[in-house]
Amino acid sequence: MATEILMPALSPTMEEGTLAKWLVKEGDTVSSGDIMAEIETDKATMEFEAVDEGIVGKILVAEGAEGVKVNTPIAVLVEEGESADDIAAPAAAPAAAVVEEAPVVAEAAAAPAQVAVDRSPDYPEGTEMVSTTVREALRDAMAEEMRADDTVFVMGEEVAEYQGAYKVTQGLLDEFGARRVVDTPITEHGFAGIGVGASWGGLKPIVEFMTFNFAMQAIDHIINSAAKTLYMSGGQMGSPIVFRGPNGAAARVAAQHSQDYAAWYASVPGLRVVQPYSAADAKGLLKSAIRDPNPVVFLENEILYGQSFDVPKLDDFTIPFGKARIWREGSDVTLVSWGIGMKYALEAAGELAKEGINAEVIDLRSLRPIDMPAVIESVKKTNRCVTIEEAWPVASMSDHIGSAIMREAFDYLDAPVLKCTGKDVPMPYAANLEKLALTSTKEVIDAVKAVTYR
Amino acid sequence: MAAKRATRSTRKSNASKEELLQYYKDMLLIRRFEEKAGQLYGMGLIGGFCHLYIGQEAVVVGLEACTEEDDKRITTYRDHGHMLACGMDPKGVMAELTGREGGLSKGKGGSMHMFSKEAHFYGGHGIVGANVPLGAGLAFSDKYKGNDRVTFTYFGDGAANQGQVYETYNMAQLWELPVIFVIENNKYAMGTSVQRATKSPSLWERGAAYGIKGEEVDGMDVLAVKEAGQRAVEHCRAAKGPYILEVMTYRYRGHSMSDPAKYRTRDEVQKMREERDAIEQVRARLLEADPKVEDELKAIDKEIKEVVNAAADFSKESPEPALSELWTDITIEA
Ligand SMILES: Cc1ncc(C[n+]2csc(CCOP(=O)(O)OP(=O)(O)O)c2C)c(N)n1
Ligand SMILES: [Mg+2]
Numbered sequence: 001m002a003t004e005i006l007m008p009a010l011s012p013t014m015e016e017g018t019l020a021k022w023l024v025k026e027g028d029t030v031s032s033g034d035i036m037a038e039i040e041t042d043k044a045t046m047e048f049e050a051v052d053e054g055i056v057g058k059i060l061v062a063e064g065a066e067g068v069k070v071n072t073p074i075a076v077l078v079e080e081g082e083s084a085d086d087i088a089a090p091a092a093a094p095a096a097a098v099v100e101e102a103p104v105v106a107e108a109a110a111a112p113a114q115v116a117v118d119r120s121p122d123y124p125e126g127t128e129m130v131s132t133t134v135r136e137a138l139r140d141a142m143a144e145e146m147r148a149d150d151t152v153f154v155m156g157e158e159v160a161e162y163q164g165a166y167k168v169t170q171g172l173l174d175e176f177g178a179r180r181v182v183d184t185p186i187t188e189h190g191f192a193g194i195g196v197g198a199s200w201g202g203l204k205p206i207v208e209f210m211t212f213n214f215a216m217q218a219i220d221h222i223i224n225s226a227a228k229t230l231y232m233s234g235g236q237m238g239s240p241i242v243f244r245g246p247n248g249a250a251a252r253v254a255a256q257h258s259q260d261y262a263a264w265y266a267s268v269p270g271l272r273v274v275q276p277y278s279a280a281d282a283k284g285l286l287k288s289a290i291r292d293p294n295p296v297v298f299l300e301n302e303i304l305y306g307q308s309f310d311v312p313k314l315d316d317f318t319i320p321f322g323k324a325r326i327w328r329e330g331s332d333v334t335l336v337s338w339g340i341g342m343k344y345a346l347e348a349a350g351e352l353a354k355e356g357i358n359a360e361v362i363d364l365r366s367l368r369p370i371d372m373p374a375v376i377e378s379v380k381k382t383n384r385c386v387t388i389e390e391a392w393p394v395a396s397m398s399d400h401i402g403s404a405i406m407r408e409a410f411d412y413l414d415a416p417v418l419k420c421t422g423k424d425v426p427m428p429y430a431a432n433l434e435k436l437a438l439t440s441t442k443e444v445i446d447a448v449k450a451v452t453y454r
Numbered sequence: 455m456a457a458k459r460a461t462r463s464t465r466k467s468n469a470s471k472e473e474l475l476q477y478y479k480d481m482l483l484i485r486r487f488e489e490k491a492g493q494l495y496g497m498g499l500i501g502g503f504c505h506l507y508i509g510q511e512a513v514v515v516g517l518e519a520c521t522e523e524d525d526k527r528i529t530t531y532r533d534h535g536h537m538l539a540c541g542m543d544p545k546g547v548m549a550e551l552t553g554r555e556g557g558l559s560k561g562k563g564g565s566m567h568m569f570s571k572e573a574h575f576y577g578g579h580g581i582v583g584a585n586v587p588l589g590a591g592l593a594f595s596d597k598y599k600g601n602d603r604v605t606f607t608y609f610g611d612g613a614a615n616q617g618q619v620y621e622t623y624n625m626a627q628l629w630e631l632p633v634i635f636v637i638e639n640n641k642y643a644m645g646t647s648v649q650r651a652t653k654s655p656s657l658w659e660r661g662a663a664y665g666i667k668g669e670e671v672d673g674m675d676v677l678a679v680k681e682a683g684q685r686a687v688e689h690c691r692a693a694k695g696p697y698i699l700e701v702m703t704y705r706y707r708g709h710s711m712s713d714p715a716k717y718r719t720r721d722e723v724q725k726m727r728e729e730r731d732a733i734e735q736v737r738a739r740l741l742e743a744d745p746k747v748e749d750e751l752k753a754i755d756k757e758i759k760e761v762v763n764a765a766a767d768f769s770k771e772s773p774e775p776a777l778s779e780l781w782t783d784i785t786i787e788a
Contacts, residue, residue: 006496008497009497012503044712046714049707184625194591198595220581221588231562231563232563234558272785
């Protein structure tokens, strides 16, 4: 049977090329792997190899021909005893594999609508509350999940024998042993990758970064390995792993130790991103994070570790992702924050109340998924919004929220949405400059006064 | 074209005829599959980057011969051969190359990103070096569970210069993880030869800095690969920690389909093909022992051709993924 040889595409962008040189002539026998011709693509001159065995029956495109379209027959291979003249005019070239630009059906291409948000209370009314620090709440969450599930383990620098650089893993080694509380060398890139691999092997790793600043060395595994694999595998392989540790500014540790990564991670499809403020949320959300079948980036804050909050005394207390908490109801302005930003939001709301301005304060708690409906509903009521975060202002979560409000509640706005963020500078060391670089309660109050025209 | 010189192997071996025929078949499947993939790329049916494994077949076939049920493997973007060798369906692999619904990743991963939980094949990774700690992590999970399974972690000579490889060596030895690091040294990382990338005389010996045992292996001789693989597997199953195999091999084609390969001479490639080709070596061994085996080899050639053609047909007929697939498999909703 005669076989046509077609002009090949030899680069991802080639549509036509020059048949620079034939290295075989009619009558030559070729077998797979033999170089038949040199072809100039849009990028380079490439050798073109035979795939099938046969005799070159006819050369259809002469040496030197330019602008030969991909998939044009350039030669015919025949078998022993066959002649190229025996075969009728070469069969029409198979339809070029030009993928038809599929009409994008609006419905199919549109992102799935956000699911209805759960507005139920986090725990039943009347539940006994226990004052707990954020640090203890995080430890309790890990310990409870480790008791319930042998596949859960913690790894990171100083998590075991040292009891945690910030003492978050205190006591875990004693209770669970070195198999499940694993001290690593200082090797973020490597142990983040090992963690992700272990999650594919059926474990549920909790990878602690001493701080998220150091996770920049590991971000390739968080994003390329953990976040994208479910999609790249057509849904076969999820990565049930938690990356946790302190994020954002601590105190006087300057530029390389003070970055808030919320917006970076929240921009990545495939990740869950959580940034709790209170101890109850830290506990309930971390337990959800450990159970979640997806990779979770869990952003803590060193300054909050020692702060105490009421935590419900329940055997199994979890908080779902994508459910905001309304800390204060109000009618004059909506304050939207999360993580340590909540400290400024709540303080500002308290001060503003004394001046007769009632702020509604929303704690997003998780940034991906994000409870945008809670924000939009509130803005429709208050007609004003200020967002508060410690991260840099450019390409921030605040920008993302502001754009959603413009899109979904534009007609309700009585003032531009303002954002209170960290300043657009690396974090300085000097105490006075550091203070200036962070946002503050005063900035929030000023922003609220601006949007309420007071 | 010049007549091919018969390739000969001087190695002594007591491999049975059945064993050799199996290697011949497994390697030929990869070779023919890759040639077909190259052809489909030429027709515009496969897009983007496509890295062929032609020339390196003995590495994965020799090592797969050492595996047992539930052993794991993970590799780079040059992954088609690994998938075929661990028994994944050629149709699913080819249809992934053409970006179709019937592909192993429903057309959403492409040539460089394919997985099969069922076959314990953990990708298909596009970031050079990244699959090395990931492989050690798979081994970590087996050690944690207390079984004696082994993970084969394949990477290139170029990848061997990534820092995370050494972070992984350190932890793998520290924790005695059952992982076999397979450096597929095909002499080039894109256009950079090993000698232009390092002054280290060998790559496997770098493991010694971490206390890891290893060896250099002739990667054009499937029997040599298998023997070394058995030593490595035995070491890992006996809970003695990781092992490094630096397998000396050669890729005949360009780095990817669009590589004009100007960094080496045509003669260098030709010499390797004619004198060292892994498939020809097995063929010569079989024919030397029994000239009548020719008929069996022909039957295998025919069978493989059919399998590959069926895969190609499937990869063209399978429809493109539904547009709604854009939004699926991003997260698992509990
Ligand atoms: C981190 C990273 N850097 C660069 C690249 C681009 N790149 C892809 S393959 C490759 C060469 C790798 O060579 P080697 O490890 O020897 O593997 P081989 O291709 O020979 O199988 C490079 C530089 C990449 N994919 N990832
Ligand atoms: Mg290489």
